[in-house]
Each structure stands twice: as structure tokens, then as C-alpha cells.
Amino acid sequence: MTTHDLPRGMIRASGAIGTHEGYMPGFGNDFETEALPGALPQGQNSPQKCNYGLYAEQLSGTAFTAPRGQNERTWCYRIRPSVHHTGRFSPIEVPHWKTAPNVVPNVTSLGQYRWDPIPMPESDLTWITGMRTMTTAGDVNIQVGMASHVYLVTRSMEDEYFFSADSELLVVPQEGRLRFATELGIIDLEPKEIAIIPRGLVYRVEVLEGPARGFVCENYGQKFDLPHRGPIGANCLANPRDFKCPVAAFEDREVPSRVVIKWCGQFHESHIGHSPLDVVAWHGNYCAYKYDLRTYSPVGAILFDHPDPSIFTVLTAPSGQEGTANIDFVLFRERWMVAEHSFRPPWYHKNIMSELMGNIYGQYDAKPRGFAPGGISLHNCMLPHGPDRDAFEGASNAELKPHKLENTMSFMFETRFPQHLTEWAAREAPMQPEYVEVWNQLQKKFDGTPGVK
Ligand SMILES: O=C(O)Cc1cc(O)ccc1O
Ligand SMILES: [Fe+2]
Numbered sequence: 456m457t458t459h460d461l462p463r464g465m466i467r468a469s470g471a472i473g474t475h476e477g478y479m480p481g482f483g484n485d486f487e488t489e490a491l492p493g494a495l496p497q498g499q500n501s502p503q504k505c506n507y508g509l510y511a512e513q514l515s516g517t518a519f520t521a522p523r524g525q526n527e528r529t530w531c532y533r534i535r536p537s538v539h540h541t542g543r544f545s546p547i548e549v550p551h552w553k554t555a556p557n558v559v560p561n562v563t564s565l566g567q568y569r570w571d572p573i574p575m576p577e578s579d580l581t582w583i584t585g586m587r588t589m590t591t592a593g594d595v596n597i598q599v600g601m602a603s604h605v606y607l608v609t610r611s612m613e614d615e616y617f618f619s620a621d622s623e624l625l626v627v628p629q630e631g632r633l634r635f636a637t638e639l640g641i642i643d644l645e646p647k648e649i650a651i652i653p654r655g656l657v658y659r660v661e662v663l664e665g666p667a668r669g670f671v672c673e674n675y676g677q678k679f680d681l682p683h684r685g686p687i688g689a690n691c692l693a694n695p696r697d698f699k700c701p702v703a704a705f706e707d708r709e710v711p712s713r714v715v716i717k718w719c720g721q722f723h724e725s726h727i728g729h730s731p732l733d734v735v736a737w738h739g740n741y742c743a744y745k746y747d748l749r750t751y752s753p754v755g756a757i758l759f760d761h762p763d764p765s766i767f768t769v770l771t772a773p774s775g776q777e778g779t780a781n782i783d784f785v786l787f788r789e790r791w792m793v794a795e796h797s798f799r800p801p802w803y804h805k806n807i808m809s810e811l812m813g814n815i816y817g818q819y820d821a822k823p824r825g826f827a828p829g830g831i832s833l834h835n836c837m838l839p840h841g842p843d844r845d846a847f848e849g850a851s852n853a854e855l856k857p858h859k860l861e862n863t864m865s866f867m868f869e870t871r872f873p874q875h876l877t878e879w880a881a882r883e884a885p886m887q888p889e890y891v892e893v894w895n896q897l898q899k900k901f902d903g904t905p906g907v908k
Contacts, residue, residue, distance in 0.1 A: 477641065478699035482681055482744070488640070488703040489532075489736035500530050509735055510536040516653055516678065516741035527678070529739030531638065534707060540616075540657065540731035541714055544723035549583060553877045554621065554720030555591035555600045555675070562881040564590075564833075564874060567840050571885040572829025575630075575666045576607040582633075582660035583617055583715055583722075585609070586671070589831060589884065590811060590874035593781070595621050595675045595720055599774065600872050601782050603811045604671040605831070605884075608633065611661035614710050616731050619717040622673040624652040625770070625784060627866060629815050629829050631667025633660055635743065638734045640701025642745050646815060647864065649769075649784075650745040651679060657714070657731045658743075668829060670813045672868045676781040679770040687754055693769045697750040700742045706730040748815075748864065751786055756794045761802055764867065774871055780808075785867040787819065793857045800850045803841030809874045810834045810867050817862035821846050825893065826865070832890075836873040843893035 479486050489495040494509060496502045501511050509532040516527035576585065585607040593600010602622075608631070626633075628646045635642040635650060637658040644650050646669075652658060681693060708730040716723050751769060756762055767785045774781035792799045800820045812819075812832045819826050821842040826832060834840040842850065880886070900908040 477702050480696045480699055482695035482698040483740055485740045486700055487738035490703040490705050491735050494532055494736035505532055509533055512536050514741055527741040529737055529741040531734045532736040534733035540727055542725045542727055544725050547722050547724045549722040551879055552586045553588035553591055554595050555593050557591045558875050559878050562876050562878055564835055564876045567834055567838055567891055569832040569887045569890040570830055572827055573605045573884055576609055579610050580607050581610050581612050582608055587879055588877045589880040590876055592870050592872035592874045593675060599676050601675060601870050602673040603868050606669050606671055608662055608667040609665050612659045614712040616657050616659050616714045618655055618657045620655060621717050622675050623654050623678055625672040626650045628669035631665050632663035633667050634663050635660055636732055637743050638732055639737055639742050640704045642701050642743055644745060647748050648745055652743050653741055656743055674772050674782055677773050679772045682768045682771045691752040691754050693751055698744045698746050700744040703736050705735045706732045748786055753790045759794050759797045779871050783869040785869060787865045789861055789863055791857055791859050795855055798850055800842045800846050805837050805839045808869045808871055809836045810869050811874060812865055812867045815864040817864060819865045820860060844896040
């Protein structure tokens with residue numbers, strides 16, 4: 456039985472409350488799921504012999520001794536142990552997938568940058584060969600920092616699998632539909648959804664509708680978590696039940712296969728004789744999941760002023776310093792603007808955090824033109840930015856009646872570490888050389904006389 460020919464409705468998930476279309480709801484839950492009846496041991500993790508002749512194996516996403524609230528691990532019951540899914544490794548080149556530290560001589564990251572949508576590829580590109588790194592930050596060797604990528608995918612991986620020992624991947628599709636066939640089950644992903652693929656999980660990416668383009672935040676550090684809501688209370692922003700984790704699905708397929716591993720920025724391949732997606736049952740809280748961005752309930756200003764964008768945080772990956780994230784994933788989506796006597800768009804600012812933004816669809820309020828769907832901008836550590844002239848003049852003179860921002864979905868990967876451009880981002884991606892000029896036409900209005908100008 457393979458995940459290809461397994462009807463989705465036939466996938467069994469026992470013990471999962473509210474199992475829905477092959478997914479189980481809830482963020483950080485302790486899930487249990489089995490694709491064959493009785494495959495999951497009850498009452499213990501390591502029976503002397505497992506049902507169906509399966510091997511028991513633990514996948515640890517945190518240190519064994521991590522505090523209970525953060526401790527994540529999953530027990531897998533699989534046809535072969537993972538040591539059979541990785542043989543001898545030989546190095547391979549994946550030239551466009553870069554890892555921090557990657558400070559390129561003669562490439563300056565000091566500046567405000569913006570790119571047109573990266574053109575859709577005409578060549579044959581998979582999830583691995585189609586990954587294009589834009590920026591890197593921090594250092595993978597000490598498990599801090601991140602990288603931002605654009606993916607351009609036209610071809611499914613066939614008998615080919617991948618895992619990253621370096622990172623958890625946050626995937627933000629912008630066009631096309633992808634299937635992530637993972638050790639723990641299947642995630643289908645399309646624009647307006649995101650997925651998290653945890654460190655160490657083996658998967659294959661198939662194109663359901665191509666070409667596919669999107670953004671990836673590669674998190675070298677502590678896992679993404681839900682932000683605390685503070686005085687907001689128990690609801691709104693991203694609600695835990697809207698996160699969906701796949702039910703178990705396995706492949707028993709003996710064909711020559713290739714496994715690619717990313718480890719400390721290096722890529723290696725290994726050849727094996729079967730599919731590694733052979734987990735028949737699993738239980739635990741270390742898993743892949745997806746989330747529909749349309750279920751994000753923004754909370755904002757309902758009387759005056761423009762709050763910090765942290766109110767729109769979907770997920771946050773801590774850095775060890777309280778309140779200072781390794782990465783915040785922030786969503787700017789449709790919402791009502793009602794603030795009185797206020798300049799409603801983002802203010803002008805300089806930020807110790809580095810802000811990489813991507814447009815999923817529509818128009819972003821601070822940049823009515825030039826920041827197109829599929830486009831990217833980077834406002835690095837302490838580099839000033841804010842609304843362009845049209846946005847400033849428009850918002851300064853607008854009648855302040857309730858106004859709905861429609862057809863808009865952009866996001867920000869915000870990190871405490873400066874982001875360094877890759878050579879590809881600086882020299883090959885469609886950078887807009889004239890971007891800084893969007894602020895040139897802002898007029899000096901001050902003339903020494905009092906009064907609103
Ligand atoms: O720079 C940006 O456009 C992102 C942003 C949005 C906002 O509402 C406030 C601050 C901020 O950095
Ligand atoms: Fe900003």
C-alpha cells in the first residue's frame with residue numbers, strides 16, 4: 456500500500472478526536488494515529504515485539520530533559536528503522552541553497568532592498584534544486600538564526616526524499632499546490648496556507664499544480680511556537696484548533712531511492728532500496744502541521760494610533776532572550792481600519808530586528824505600488840523605512856471613516872539577527888535598483904510656522 460493509492464478517506468486515525476480529511480486538529484497536541492488497526496502499541500512505547508513486525512523508534516525534537524511544556528518527541532512504528540533509510544553519505548552540490556554564516560565578499564546587505572516577483576522557472580526544478588536562498592542570519596552551527604528562501608518548483612521528487620538536520624522549515628506558498636508526503640503523513644498545501652516541517656523529518660515534495668512558487672523561512676533555532684496573548688486573553692490571533700497535523704500514512708515500496716540530507720549547511724546523498732516513508736503508526740507531539748492563514752483573527756487599534764506589528768504574530772521562534780525572537784512570523788491580512796485622528800499605515804521607523812517581507816496577494820498598505828505578489832523586501836537591522844510618498848500623502852489626507860483593507864496578504868519574517876544577502880539575491884534575483892527612491896519625493900513641509908500642514 457502506498458500513499459499514492461491509499462484513498463484519503465481510508466486512512467485510519469485512532470484516538471484522534473475530530474479527525475478531519477486526513478488531519479488532526481490542535482497545536483502541540485499529543486496525537487496518536489495508526490494506518491493499520493492495532494499497529495500502535497497501547498500503554499507502552501517499546502514492546503518486546505511490535506505488532507506487524509514493526510520497529511519502534513523515537514524522533515526527539517528537543518533535548519531529552521527539556522522542560523515538560525517544551526519537550527517534543529514522537530514514537531514511530533515503522534517497517535524499517537531509520538538506520539536503513541540512510542546508507543553511506545556522499546557530498547553533493549546544491550549551489551543555490553545557502554546556510555548561515557554566509558557573508559559574501561563584495562555584497563553589501565546594508566540598504567533597503569526590494570525585488571520583483573522571482574520569475575516562474577521554465578527549467579526542471581524540484582524542492583531541492585529549486586530552493587533559492589535570499590538571506591541568511593545567525594549561525595547554523597550554534598543553532599541560532601535563519602535563512603529566507605524562495606522556492607520555484609516544477610517537478611515532483613520521484614523516489615527521492617529529503618530531510619534537514621539543520622532546521623525547521625516554515626513554508627509559505629504563493630502560487631501552485633504542493634504535496635508533502637512525510638514520514639508522519641501527507642500535507643497538501645496551497646496559497647493562503649502555511650506548513651511547518653520539523654527538523655529531521657523525512658519527506659518528498661510533489662507538485663499537485665505547478666509551477667509552484669513560495670517562500671520558506673528556515674529556522675536553525677528553537678521551534679516555532681504560538682505567541683503568548685497577554686491581555687488579549689484566551690482567544691484570537693492564531694487559535695490552536697486551526698493547526699492540522701496529518702494522520703499516519705505509509706509506503707511499502709521497494710525501489711531504488713535517493714535520500715538527500717542537509718547537515719550543517721552541507722548536502723549529502725545516500726542510495727537505498729526502498730521508500731523511507733514507512734511509518735505505519737505514531738504517537739507524540741513532534742510533528743508536521745499546516746495552518747490556514749484565513750483563520751487568523753487579527754486584533755488591532757479600535758480607537759487611535761497604529762500598534763506595533765507584533766500584534767499580528769502568527770508564530771514565534773524564541774531566541775533564549777525573553778521577548779526577542781529568533782524569528783517572528785507576522786501576517787498582514789484583510790482587516791478593518793477604524794482609528795480616529797491617526798495616521799493609519801505603518802509609521803516611519805528603524806528597528807533593531809531585521810524585517811524580510813513577502814507579498815502573497817494583493818496590495819500592501821505602506822507600499823501601494825512596486826511590492827507585487829511574489830515580491831520581497833528587506834529592511835535590515837536599524838535601516839530606516841516606512842510608507843512611500845503615495846501611501847503617506849493618501850493616508851495623511853484620507854477621510855478617517857471605517858475602511859476595510861481588502862485583498863491583501865503579506866507577511867514578515869522578523870529576526871533579531873542582521874540578514875545577509877546571498878550572491879543570488881544581490882546579482883541574479885530581480886532586485887529593484889530604484890527602490891530607495893520611493894522615499895525621495897517625500898516633501899519637506901516644515902516652514903517654521905505652527906499649524907497642520
Ligand atoms: O515595515 C513594515 O512595513 C512592517 C511593519 C508594519 C507595521 O504595521 C509596523 C511596523 C512594521 O515594521
Ligand atoms: Fe518595518
